[in-house]
Amino acid sequence: MSTMKDFKAEKPTWCPGCGDFGVLNAMQRAAVALGLEPEDVVVVSGIGCSGKMSQHFGGYGLHSLHGRSLPTAQAVKLANRNLTVFAAGGDGDGYGIGMGHFIHAIRRNIDITYIVMDNHIYGLTTGQASPTSDVGSQTKTSPRGTVERPIEPLQLALSERCGFVAQAFSGDTKHMAQVIERAVRHRGFSLVNVFSPCVTFNKVNSYEFYKEKLVNLDADPAYDCHDRLAAMRRVAEADNLVVGVVYEDTEQPAYDDAVYGYPEEPLAHLEPRLSDAMYEEILATFR
Amino acid sequence: MLEQLSWKVGGQQGEGVESTGETFAVALNRQGYYVYSFRHFSSRIKGGHSNDKVRVSLKQFRASADYTDVLLAFDQESIDLNAAEVREGGIVIADEKFKPKAPDHVRLFAVPLTKIAEECGSAIMKNMVSLGASACALGLPVEIFAEVIEERFRRKGQKVVDQNMQAVQRGFDHMKELGGADPEFALKPADGTRRLFMMGNDALGLGALAAGARVMPAYPITPASDVMEYLIKKFPKVGGVVVQTEDEIAAINMAIGAAYGGARAFTCTSGPGLSLMMEAIGLAGMTETPVVIIDTQRGGPSTGLPTKQEQSDMLAALFGTHGEIPKIVLNPATTEECFEVMGKAFNLAEHYQCPVIVMTDLQLSLSKQTTEPLRLDAIEIDRGLIASEEDLPQVAGGEQFNRYQFTESGISARVFPGTKGGIHKVTGVEHSTNGRPNESATNRRKMVEKRARKLAGVEIPDSVVRTGDADADLVVVGIGSNIGSIEEACDRLRADGHKVAHAHIHAILPFPVTQLQQALQGAKTVVVVENNGTGQLRNLMNFFGVHHPNLSSYLRYDGMPILPVEIYDHIKGLL
Ligand SMILES: Cc1ncc(C[n+]2csc(CCOP(=O)(O)OP(=O)(O)O)c2C)c(N)n1
Ligand code: SF4
Ligand SMILES: [Mg+2]
Secondary structure, three states: OOOHHHHEOOOOOOOOOOOHHHHHHHHHHHHHHOOOOHHHEEEEEOOOOHHHHHHHEOOEEEEOOOOOHHHHHHHHHHHOOOOEEEEEEEHHHHHHHOHHHHHHHHHHOOOOEEEEEEOOEEOOOOOEEOOOOOOOOOEOOEOOOOOOOOOOHHHHHHHOOOOEEEEEEOOOHHHHHHHHHHHHHOOOOEEEEEEOOOOOOOOOOOHHHHHHHOEEHHHOOOOOOOOHHHHHHHHHHOOOOEEEEEEEOOOOOOHHHHOOOOOOOOHHHOOOOOOHHHHHHHHHHHO | OEOEEEEEEEEEOOOOHHHHHHHHHHHHHHOOOEEEEEEEOOOOOOOOEEEEEEEEEOOOOOOOOOOEEEEEEOOHHHHHHHHHHEEEEEEEEEEHHHOOOOOOOOEEEEEOHHHHHHHHOOHHHHHHHHHHHHHHHOOOOHHHHHHHHHHHHHHHOHHHHHHHHHHHHHHHHHHHHOOOOOHHHOEOOOOOOOOEEEOHHHHHHHHHHHOOEEEEEEOOOOOOHHHHHHHHHHHHHHOOEEEEOOOHHHHHHHHHHHHHOOOEEEEEEOHHHHHHHHHHHHHHHHHOOOOEEEEEEOEOOOOOEOOOOOOOOHHHHHHOOOOOOOOEEEOOOOHHHHHHHHHHHHHHHHHHOOOEEEEEEHHHHHOOEEEOOOOHHHOOOOOOOEOOOOOHHHHHOOOOOOOOOOOOOOOOOEOOOOOOOOOOEEEOOOEOOOOOEOOOHHHHHHHHHHHHHOOOOOOOOOOEEEEEOOOOOEEEEEEHHHHHHHHHHHHHHHHOOOOEEEEEEOEEEOOOHHHHHHHHOOOOEEEEEEOOOOOHHHHHHHHOOOOOOOEEEEEOOOOOOOOHHHHHHHHHHHO
């Protein structure tokens, strides 16, 4: 049985107090709770402060390009379905430069868990506006306040019928760990959007800001997380300020279960050589 | 009697030009002839002139003929656009329906193609009537089409098969009545050997299967899509998956992810896609992840000439990525080589742990041609340096695995996720031996040198293949599908008494400097033949230091393939 220690790598380089510490902690807790072995977990991250997750989490880690964690992570899983695969990155990474991949990853429904550390700002590049920055946010690239409307990740995912949609908060890692654990257990693509405050460049969306406003859907016995339209309504009414599992659809088949001919055995483990008989059969179509 | 023949069918795109050409070509291939076909088409689905030019011969040619013997025209435009290349006394078979007119140097046979087809059951069988008329002109029995027709229409029932055969027979008979059976046009019989018939894209797909590819993410684009469409059909048999991605950026990043995950992975695109992949190709170089990228070149830049021949991505393939990474670029020239190159590409990618770009051009990718036997054992699978779980405790020594260990060759062992004891990090950020970010100047220098060492001094064997006279005065340098035209031009020049050789380039990175210098030795004149407007290959020779005092280019950049006669005429003018 692995413990928290097994999922630790060297000391993270985030600013003290950065919300991403909480995300790392919650991922580690979830991995322990799920009984995973570190060598069977791969974290693929994009570029940003949040992109350092692949370095700091103690499993296999692949730090890819800005905005490209999703295609890369999906393919790691395709190559070896025995692995538990996370994609991780920031709001700019996932909802800006990588937005196209986000929608298509939902459609494709490969069984990975996508964790977005949404701090409403570009952290690593020192404080520019992000696609989730609220209208009026004053940043280096919007000194008079942003004019573009923010992306609403939960609504986007829900409208695209994402099979698992959740939100969490770095100020409550215990709850976040539970959410991530459920996300990993879900067969198919899972989104966990995390309010992960940037204490250096975003003074508005702070721990205090969220603590006051967030509503925990998991603690609401009346909330039915299997009703997609109700979920969209609830998220809209709360102005996106909810945490917990917003929606889960257990009926959708995951990509690897749905694709014709995809084998049980991981592709990476198959014998690469074709048999002579198989080759001859394939070749016959060209005569 | 003819030892070779050039036949062409033309009409509006979408009216069966392609299937007529294909039926004709497959039937003749099965008789034991060597067949080489080239499709002229445009980027629209219905309408617009298109044609299919098929060369049939007793020996192998890898180029379209300079002229046409027999032209089959479904409309007047096809005559207007193509009659000029029909040779003196050549035959034009056209549908009587549109009251065809043809220039005086050809013999026009107006056959009621549509009318006969309607009498046989449906106007769409006019192409079958036209095939019958062609067979008559060439002294071929109609039976040669029986098997292909049976295969094509079996699913629609015996009646449809019979109607189509009847249409062929009636076309034959009508042509005969018109006096269209000319012994001068009769083809010499072939040996009956049933050779393979495929396009370069088929051979690439087949080669990928034989090389153990398991993951192919790709985004559709002409002239690359056949490769993904082929593998979608075949992968379920052998275990593997094609993912139609949202764009080429996803495709290349997925290929990287799958390769990192332990599978052989590749993608296939054309110029516009290659441009989108550049950042990630750099990631593959930096993280030392083996991926194979096929670039089927077409006319660029931007959307350019999407259905036309060009070889203008060479500089992009070599220099398109920012930063400096080791990379290999292979340039197959024939269908046989398209097959084998996939084995080679994966082995090189996994041996050197770097991206490998395989470049074809539209003519090679799409021209269906008779292909010599493709043997499975011609493809070896060598997955390079991989540390297994048993090796790991000693390699790792309790620490994180040193994925990027400094070695003399620059190559260090890979480990796939899921392997106990092999945990390490991979990043596109400059890193230490265990994959941790490291920006120190010393580490940077050592890592740059480690990566560069992998290919330092390497030339891929047979990057240059020279044929022809050992004491040639003139050497023609070429690349890709121009191999056939150059070979043929050289043969004719030799027949005129000139001493010529042909140096064909099969890899441009690492640039084969010594091999090319050797191939040019003793030559008084060098001509570089390529399908682009700036002479990219010639410029690369200059850049890498392959100089010659009397070196010039023959360029074609109008979207059409280079014909043998052009090279012959050009060189005649130089001698
Ligand atoms: C193609 C490309 N463009 C731009 C950058 C520069 N860049 C690095 S991180 C980043 C934004 C980071 O913001 P976010 O994704 O929200 O991550 P955070 O740092 O906030 O966690 C940018 C623009 C890059 N690395 N690559
Ligand atoms: S800049 Fe912001 S997001 Fe980046 S490490 Fe510091 S607090 Fe975290
Ligand atoms: Mg951010």
